[in-house]
Amino acid sequence: MTHMSLSGREFLIKRSQRIVAAMVAKMPSSQWISASLLVLLLSLHPGVHAFYLPGTFMHTYTPGEVISAKVNSLTSIETEVPFSYYSLPYCKPQDGVKKSAENLGEILMGDQIDNSPYRFRVNFSESVYLCTTDPLTKEQAELLKKRARDLYQVNMILDNLPVMRFTEQNGMTIQWTGFPVGYNPTGSNEDYIINHLKFRVLVHPYQAQGDVVVTSEDGVAMVESDRKSGFQIVGFEVVPCSVRRDPEAMSKLKMYDKVDSVNCPLELEKSQAIRENERITFTYEVEYVKSNIRWPSRWDAYLKMDGAKVHWFSIMNSMMVVFFLAGIVFVIFLRTVRRDLTRYEEMDKEAQAQMNEELSGWKLVVGDVFREPCCSKLLCVMVADGIQILGMAVVTIVFAALGFLSPASRGMLLTGMIILYLFLGIISGYVGVRLWRTIKGTTEGWKSVAWLTSCFFPGIVFIILTVLNSILWGKKSTGALPISLFFTLLALWFCISVPLTLIGGLLGTRAASIDYPVRTNQIPREIPERKFPSWLLVLGAGTLPFGTLFIELFFILSSIWLGRFYYVFGFLFIVLSLLIIVCGEVSLVLTYMHLCVEDWKWWWKAFFASGSVAFYVFLYSINYLVFDLRSLSGPVSATLYLGYSLIMALAIMLSTGAIGFLLSFYFVHYLFSSVKID
Numbered sequence: 001m002t003h004m005s006l007s008g009r010e011f012l013i014k015r016s017q018r019i020v021a022a023m024v025a026k027m028p029s030s031q032w033i034s035a036s037l038l039v040l041l042l043s044l045h046p047g048v049h050a051f052y053l054p055g056t057f058m059h060t061y062t063p064g065e066v067i068s069a070k071v072n073s074l075t076s077i078e079t080e081v082p083f084s085y086y087s088l089p090y091c092k093p094q095d096g097v098k099k100s101a102e103n104l105g106e107i108l109m110g111d112q113i114d115n116s117p118y119r120f121r122v123n124f125s126e127s128v129y130l131c132t133t134d135p136l137t138k139e140q141a142e143l144l145k146k147r148a149r150d151l152y153q154v155n156m157i158l159d160n161l162p163v164m165r166f167t168e169q170n171g172m173t174i175q176w177t178g179f180p181v182g183y184n185p186t187g188s189n190e191d192y193i194i195n196h197l198k199f200r201v202l203v204h205p206y207q208a209q210g211d212v213v214v215t216s217e218d219g220v221a222m223v224e225s226d227r228k229s230g231f232q233i234v235g236f237e238v239v240p241c242s243v244r245r246d247p248e249a250m251s252k253l254k255m256y257d258k259v260d261s262v263n264c265p266l267e268l269e270k271s272q273a274i275r276e277n278e279r280i281t282f283t284y285e286v287e288y289v290k291s292n293i294r295w296p297s298r299w300d301a302y303l304k305m306d307g308a309k310v311h312w313f314s315i316m317n318s319m320m321v322v323f324f325l326a327g328i329v330f331v332i333f334l335r336t337v338r339r340d341l342t343r344y345e346e347m348d349k350e351a352q353a354q355m356n357e358e359l360s361g362w363k364l365v366v367g368d369v370f371r372e373p374c375c376s377k378l379l380c381v382m383v384a385d386g387i388q389i390l391g392m393a394v395v396t397i398v399f400a401a402l403g404f405l406s407p408a409s410r411g412m413l414l415t416g417m418i419i420l421y422l423f424l425g426i427i428s429g430y431v432g433v434r435l436w437r438t439i440k441g442t443t444e445g446w447k448s449v450a451w452l453t454s455c456f457f458p459g460i461v462f463i464i465l466t467v468l469n470s471i472l473w474g475k476k477s478t479g480a481l482p483i484s485l486f487f488t489l490l491a492l493w494f495c496i497s498v499p500l501t502l503i504g505g506l507l508g509t510r511a512a513s514i515d516y517p518v519r520t521n522q523i524p525r526e527i528p529e530r531k532f533p534s535w536l537l538v539l540g541a542g543t544l545p546f547g548t549l550f551i552e553l554f555f556i557l558s559s560i561w562l563g564r565f566y567y568v569f570g571f572l573f574i575v576l577s578l579l580i581i582v583c584g585e586v587s588l589v590l591t592y593m594h595l596c597v598e599d600w601k602w603w604w605k606a607f608f609a610s611g612s613v614a615f616y617v618f619l620y621s622i623n624y625l626v627f628d629l630r631s632l633s634g635p636v637s638a639t640l641y642l643g644y645s646l647i648m649a650l651a652i653m654l655s656t657g658a659i660g661f662l663l664s665f666y667f668v669h670y671l672f673s674s675v676k677i678d
Contacts (some may be wrong), residue, residue, distance in 0.1 A: 016373040040536060053480055058295050059159065060206050060230040061122040067233075068093075069118040069163075070100060072111055072155035073478045074181065077562055077629070079150050079637045081197065081472065082479045088147060089140050091131035091282050093117045094255060104418060104488075105411025110479030119256060120158065123231055123288045124204060127261040130282040132251040141276045145191045148182030148274070152561075154194075154521070156202070156531030159233040160408055161298065165240065177302070177563065179240040182274060188275045196243040196262055197284040202235025202291040234291050234298040239264050242271035247279035247543050259283050273563060296462035299408055303567040314551035315571070318578040321544055325585035362595035363672070367521035369595065369672060374601035377441050379661075380449055382607065385457040386498030386658025389651050390580075391427055392420045402570035418492075425497040428453050429504025434511055443509040454498045457654060461647055462489075468643045471636055517673035527599050534594065538605050542612030545582045545656060549575065551612065557624050561632075561641070587660025588667050595668070606664035611657025614649040621645035 061067065086097055092117050117130055156163040156180040160178045182193040208229045209351030241264030253259070262285070272280055293300075348567055373379060396417050399405055405413045416457035425573070432453040433446045463633040465481070472480035552575045590609040591602050601606075625632065630636065 023618050027405045029158070032284055046427055051176060051640050058232065060208075060232055062228065062230045063123045065122045065230075065319065066548055067119065067120045067122065067159065069116050070157045071111050071122045072113050072114045072157060073177070074147065074152045075110075075150040075152060075563060076147075076150050078632060079152075079476055079634065080561065080632065080640055081477045081637065082112075082493070083147075083152070083476070084112055084478050086112060087118075087476075088144060089133050089136065089384045091117045091133075091255075091279070103411045103415050104485075105414030105416075107411075107481065107485055108414055108545050109168075109411060109636075110477070111410060112478040117255065118156070118197075118284060120199075120201065120286055125285075125287045127255045127259050128283065129250060129257045129259045130255060130284065132247050132279055132281045135277040135279055136275070138276050141274055141278070144182060144193060144274045148191045150186055151179035152181045154181060156236075156238070158236045159231065160405040161236040161304065163199075163236050163238045164301065179238050182242070185268060188268065190268075190275075192242040192268070192271045193274050193280060194240040194242055195272050195280055195282050196241050196264070197238040197283060198241070198251055198262070198264055199286045200235075200237040200239070201286060201288050202237070202293060203231040204234045204293060204295060206230055206232050220313070231288075232291040232295045233291075234295060241265050243281075243283070244270055245281040245283070247281055250281040261285050267654070268456065299406070302565050303407065303662045310551060312546075315578070317551070320573065321407060321547055322578055322581050322585070325544065325582060325589065329585055329590050331468040336606070352435055362592070362598075363600050365525060365595060366518050368525045368600035369668060370516045370518065371520050371524060371603070372439055373601065373602060375604075377436065377445075377449060377452065379603060379607065380436045380439070381452045381456045382654055383435060383658045383661050384428040384449075384453045386611075386654035386656070387431045387662075388421060388424045388428035388656040389457070390658060392417055393576065393655065395420050397569055397573050407567060409563055419466060420500070422492055422496045423500060425500035426453060426504035426507075429501035429506075430508040430511070431504075433505035433508030434514070437509065446505050446509050450502045453505070454493075454501035457649065457650070458497070459651060464643050464647055468640055471639060474624065475636065478524070503595065514669070518671065520623075525598070525600065526596065527601065530597065532597075534599060534605060535608075537590065539612050541566040541586050541609045542614075542616050544586050545579055545610060545613035546616040546620075548579050548581050548582050549617070550591040553617065553620060555626070558628075560644075561624075579656070583613070583656045584663040586610050587664045591664040591667060602664065602668065603661070607657040607661040609664075610660030611653040613656050614653030618645060618649040620648070 073086040074085055074087070086092065094117065098115045100115070102111060106113070119128075140153060153176075163179065165176050165179050167176065168175050170407060179197070180194055182191055184191050206229060241262065243262050244265060250259075262283075272278075396405070396413070399416065400413060405416055407413075429450045432449050433443075436446060436449045437443050469481050555568070556566060556572075557565050585678050587606050587609040591606045594602050594605055622642075622645075625638065625645075627642070632641065
């Protein structure tokens with residue numbers, strides 16, 4: 001801990017640069033790219049102020065200060081259908097259930113954060129009584145058994161930290177967030193409820209010393225000012241167990257009265273079974289343990305991801321694909337195209353005229369290569385939407401890699417993505433209308449292109465979400481979007497995205513036109529027959545971008561469907577950059593191959609050459625469902641999974657297809673602008 005005056009800006013800058021340099025030396029390799037960008041920013045801007053990016057505002061608690069834990073929705077990796085915590089007969093707070101304010105991302109993810117009766121007095125260990133339920137009805141008992149057998153987890157939060165538990169399996173310690181509703185022991189016909197919780201709260205003693213710069217062990221720095229002495233909560237752990245108590249004796253106690261502590265786990269004879277007419281007593285213990293963990297480092301236990309070598313293997317594998325395709329592109333440009341063009345330009349006019357009669361390959365389609373493709377309006381719309389999605393993904397990953405979108409701020413990642421998508425409508429409108437103007441040679445009909453651009457991808461997503469939401473409504477799940485949110489999303493769509501897309505389209509009509517370098521013949525040239533259909537080559541081309549993506553895709557799917565944290569955005573940014581390069585190279589190579597066999601219908605093939613990676617992503621999602629989510633049960637869960645996977649695959653198809661098409665378009669434009677054929 002270092003003392004300093006807040007007015008010493010130069011000292012702060014130099015100190016910040018040293019801190020970030022130390023952070024680079026100590027941090028995991030997956031975050032090097034984030035730190036490098038931060039060091040560069042600190043070096044280029046001498047007037048920058050230091051600040052702490054991830055997490056929430058630090059709070060210091062005085063001894064004995066009361067904190068209430070919060071509870072999120074019940075979740076299960078078997079059903080993926082969340083339910084409210086109070087849908088089960090749990091104890092309720094004395095002042096009633098109150099919902100916490102939630103952002104857009106939290107609602108879309110199915111979070112429902114409520115207050116709870118679990119009270120914590122800082123640095124005061126105790127074992128207390130909560131409540132005893134009324135006799136369970138048949139419906140309540142059956143519901144508790146079902147939730148226990150479906151492996152539903154209770155997600156509790158204290159000072160913005162999710163509760164964590166540890167289990168031993170095959171000699172390994174496995175970390176989980178949340179604790180089960182209940183359990184069914186092997187060989188037993190009874191289900192048992194978790195009704196006693198042994199909490200272990202890690203606290204870090206803090207002594208206020210005025211304005212200071214605090215550097216944690218991992219190199220994260222922040223400026224503290226006017227803070228009181230006390231304790232900071234840096235860990236929240238639980239050992240859940242089932243305890244059978246005498247309901248008659250326990251019901252005479254008041255909430256928060258002291259009870260005897262329990263040594264978990266207990267024998268089945270001493271555990272609380274779930275039966276009709278059974279009264280269940282809920283109790284809990286709290287133990288405070290002093291820890292050397294600093295507040296800025298408290299999320300490290302949650303964000304720690306194993307398998308860094310696997311991520312590096314994925315990147316090296318992708319680099320090999322990039323260099324392989326780059327070699328092919330190099331040969332095409334420098335040995336084939338350049339050689340043909342140089343030899344052609346060195347001939348006199350008579351020799352050129354004679355060569356024109358003997359042309360072969362891509363030079364034969366000079367009069368048809370820029371002929372308008374079928375469904376040209378749809379092509380413009382899909383390319384424009386792809387650019388919008390790509391821009392959203394790039395900006396989101398960069399901000400997340402720099403720490404602006406920490407998982408401590410629940411729902412902010414999804415909220416940020418939606419806001420970015422809305423405001424990037426101006427880019428998609430510009431791209432779509434300008435491409436339409438290039439293909440048609442006129443601005444007529446640009447408004448319909450802009451309208452379709454603003455409605456195509458969001459409309460498809462809206463239809464899929466409506467179907468999935470109706471299923472969740474039928475299950476009375478907290479994952480179902482309320483009607484008010486539907487109107488909010490529609491309002492954001494029509495009040496922000498649509499107007500910005502139209503403005504972008506207007507700018508596209510006023511931008512400089514892209515003129516074709518050659519004239520198009522009136523009569524289209526016949527395309528020679530091929531032994532194999534060209535779509536097979538296009539579909540096969542998607543395997544190369546998929547090879548770049550699939551390892552990282554596994555970690556992303558595990559994060560979404562298995563409740564794991566994903567925070568290696570440095571790796572993800574590298575993989576996304578390589579994916580963009582591979583998509584461009586694949587589409588360029590296939591476009592050249594089609595032109596060489598006199599196939600001038602390259603427009604859609606250029607789009608799907610890279611966009612076909614989405615087909616393999618969707619197949620991999622099905623493979624993940626069958627082999628990695630084998631516990632997922634029921635047609636409802638499978639329908640939800642496939643619906644969300646379809647949205648993901650569609651977004652990947654549009655973004656990767658847009659990359660491939662635009663690069664191929666500029667390649668073809670450059671290639672034929674170098675040919676002097678009348």
